[in-house]
Amino acid sequence: MFLSRLKPTLFRISTKLTLAYSLVLILSSTVIFSFLYFQISHALQNQERVVLEAKVEEYRNRIEIRGLQDFQDYFAYIPNYDRDAALLVSVISPRGEVLFFHEPFPNFKVDTESLRIEVLGQKAHSFDFSMPELHGSDSVIFIGRILKDGNRVVVAKSTEGLNLQLRNLQKIFWWLLLPVALIGFLGGLFLSNKTLSPVRELITSMKKIESGSLSTRVPVGGSDDELEELKVLCNKMLDKIEGLVGGLKEAFDHLAHDIRTPVTRLRGRAELALTSEGDVESYREALQSCYENSDKILNFLQVLTDITEAENRSKKLKLEKKYISEIVKEIMSLYEMAFEEKDIKVIQKLDTHDWALVDARLISRVIANLLDNAHKYTPSGGEVTIETINQTENVIVRVTDSGPGISPDEHAMIWQKLYRSDKSRSEYGMGLGLTFVKAVVEAHDGKVSVRSPVKDGHGTEFEVLLQKMS
Numbered sequence: 001m002f003l004s005r006l007k008p009t010l011f012r013i014s015t016k017l018t019l020a021y022s023l024v025l026i027l028s029s030t031v032i033f034s035f036l037y038f039q040i041s042h043a044l045q046n047q048e049r050v051v052l053e054a055k056v057e058e059y060r061n062r063i064e065i066r067g068l069q070d071f072q073d074y075f076a077y078i079p080n081y082d083r084d085a086a087l088l089v090s091v092i093s094p095r096g097e098v099l100f101f102h103e104p105f106p107n108f109k110v111d112t113e114s115l116r117i118e119v120l121g122q123k124a125h126s127f128d129f130s131m132p133e134l135h136g137s138d139s140v141i142f143i144g145r146i147l148k149d150g151n152r153v154v155v156a157k158s159t160e161g162l163n164l165q166l167r168n169l170q171k172i173f174w175w176l177l178l179p180v181a182l183i184g185f186l187g188g189l190f191l192s193n194k195t196l197s198p199v200r201e202l203i204t205s206m207k208k209i210e211s212g213s214l215s216t217r218v219p220v221g222g223s224d225d226e227l228e229e230l231k232v233l234c235n236k237m238l239d240k241i242e243g244l245v246g247g248l249k250e251a252f253d254h255l256a257h258d259i260r261t262p263v264t265r266l267r268g269r270a271e272l273a274l275t276s277e278g279d280v281e282s283y284r285e286a287l288q289s290c291y292e293n294s295d296k297i298l299n300f301l302q303v304l305t306d307i308t309e310a311e312n313r314s315k316k317l318k319l320e321k322k323y324i325s326e327i328v329k330e331i332m333s334l335y336e337m338a339f340e341e342k343d344i345k346v347i348q349k350l351d352t353h354d355w356a357l358v359d360a361r362l363i364s365r366v367i368a369n370l371l372d373n374a375h376k377y378t379p380s381g382g383e384v385t386i387e388t389i390n391q392t393e394n395v396i397v398r399v400t401d402s403g404p405g406i407s408p409d410e411h412a413m414i415w416q417k418l419y420r421s422d423k424s425r426s427e428y429g430m431g432l433g434l435t436f437v438k439a440v441v442e443a444h445d446g447k448v449s450v451r452s453p454v455k456d457g458h459g460t461e462f463e464v465l466l467q468k469m470s
Contacts, residue, residue, distance in 0.1 A: 013199075014192040021188030022181060029180050033173045040169065044162050049128075052143040055087060056155045060145045063091070063153060068099060075102050088140070088156040092119050099151060108158040109134040119144060119152050138163055198227040202234060214242045247416050254418035254431055259300065262293040269293075303432045307417065310362070310439035317359040317443065324388050324395050324466070325350035327360060331367045332386070335375060343380045349387035356395045356466045362440045363466070369433040370399040370462050377403035377460070393468055400461040405453040414450065441466070 063071045068091060075089070088110070089102035096116050110131050118129055119142075128143045144154035201218055208216040217238060218231045266289070273286035309315040328350060339346050367386075374384045382402040389396040406414060413419050415438045418431040441448045441464055452460040 014189075014196050017192035017195070018185060018188035021191060022184035025184030025187070026177065026181055029177060037166070037169060037173070041166055044165065048141060048157060048159075048162060049143065052087075052141065052155050052157060056143045056145050056153060059089065059153050059155065060147060063151075064148055068151075072100055075100075086157060086161075088154075090115070090119075090154050090156075092116060092152045092154070094120070094150040094152075096120055104156075104158070108136070108138075108140065108160065110140055110156070115142075115154075118142075119154055122146070122152065133158060133160075136160070195227075198231055202231065205234075209238065214238070214245060247419075250416075250418070258418065258431070259297060262296045266290050266293040266297075300432075303436060304417070307432065307436050307439045310436070310443040313443055317362070319357045319359060321355055322358055322360045322363070323352070324354045324356060324358075324363070324397060325352055327364050328367055328386060328388060328397070331364060331371060334368070335371050338375055339384065342375065342378070344375065344378050345383045347383065347385040347387075349385065351388050351390040351395075354388040354390040354395045356468045358444060358466060359440075363444075366437050366440050366464065367397065367399075369437050370397075370464075373433060373462075374399055374401040374403070374460075377401060379403065395466045395468065397464040397466070398461060400454060400459060402454075402459050405458050405460050406450065408452075411450055411452070437462075437464070 059071065062074065071091070086104050086106070087102070088104045088108070089100070090098060091100040093099055098112070098116065101112075111134060114131065118131065122129075122144060125146050126144070127146075128141070130139050130141050132139050138158055138160040140156045140158050142154050142156040144152055146152050198218075198221075205216050205218040217235045220231050220235065221228060269286045269289040273283055276282070328348070332346070332348065336346075371384075371386065374386075378384055378401040384402070385398075385400045387398050389398070414434050417435045419435075438448050445467055447465045449463050449465075450460065451463070454461050
C-alpha cells in the first residue's frame, strides 16, 4: 500500500528534478574534492621528498667532509632532541656491511636484509625507492646517495604521517558531503517547485477545460521566460479552439437551416406523388422537383468537400501557366446577361500580361464566386469593377461593387463556413462562397482580403493576390 502511494510521487517531474539536482551537486562536489585531494596528496609527497633530498645531501656532505665517526657522534650527541628523529638513517658499505643505523622515533621497522640488498643494487649516484613497513600497511620512502668512498647513505621516512593527513582530509570530505547533499536536495526541491509552478497552472487549467469550461484561461504573470511564453501561446490556442467550437455550433445551426428547406420540399413532393393518383405529367413534375432539390443538397455537400480538401491541401493542385484576364473573360461571358438584366454596369480593367501558375478550374470558381457576390449585393443601376494587376512576382484580382457594404465587425466572420450576415439572408446562397475563395487562394499560397466600405459608406472590394510561382 505504501509503495503504491509512493510510486506516483517518485515518478513526478519535480521529484526527478530534485533528485537530479542533488545528484549533480554531489557528483560535482566529489569531482572537485577528488581533484583537490590528488593535488594535495601530490604536493605533500613532493614536500616529503624535498625534505628527504635535503637531508641526504646534508648527510652526504657531513660524512665526506668530516668523516663517518663525526657523523656517528652527531647522532650520539643529540639523540634526545634531534629534529630528524623521525628519519631512518643508514650507511652501508659496498660489501653490504651496515656501518651506521639510526632508529627513527616514533619507531617503524623495515626488513634490514631487504634494505641492504636494495641499497647494494642501486648503481646511480642518486637513487630512491620505497618499501613496505614490517608491521602496518604504510610504506617507507628511501632517498640515497653513493659517497665518494663507495659507501651508500640513505634516509627514509614512513608515509604514516602523510597517510594520516590524507585520511583526515577524506573524513572532512565525507562529513561535508552530508550538508552538501542536504543543500542539494532542498535547493532542488525549491527550484523544481519554482520552475514547475507554471506547468501546474497549465495542468489545473487543462483539467477545467477537460470538464467543459472552454472559457478557462491560464493565469499569465509578468516574466519573459519560456514557460510564460507557453502560457500565452496556450491561451491563444484556447481562444482559437473556443472560436472554432463556437463557429462549429453556429455552422451546424446554419447547416440544419439551409438543408432543411430542400429536404422538406423533396419529401413533400415525394409524399404528394405517392398519395395522389395523378397522371404521368404530375409524377414527372414531382420527380423533377425531387431531382432539383437533391441536386442542391449534393452541390452543397460537394462545395463543403472542396473547401475541406483545399483547407487540408489533401487534393493536389493541377498548376499551369494561365493568364488570369482570360479566365475573367470566360467567367464574365457567363455572368454578362445576369448583370445586364439587373442593369449593373461592369467595368473591366484587365492586364494582358497577368499570368500565374494556378489550378485554372479552382481559380475560375473563385472569380465566379466573387462576381456572383457582386451581382447579388449590387443594386440595380449600380456598378461593378473587376481588374487584374500584373506585378513582378504576383497578380492581383480585384472585384469592387457599389453595394451596401459589409460592417467592419463582420470582416473576420465572412470567411467562416455557412456564415451569412443579416443583409444576405434575403438572397439565396449557402454561405460557403467566400469560405471556398479563401481556402482555394490560400491553397495556392496566395492571400485574400476585403475592404468595406469603399466610398461614401457603400461598396465592397475583394482583393485576391496570386503568386506567379507558387
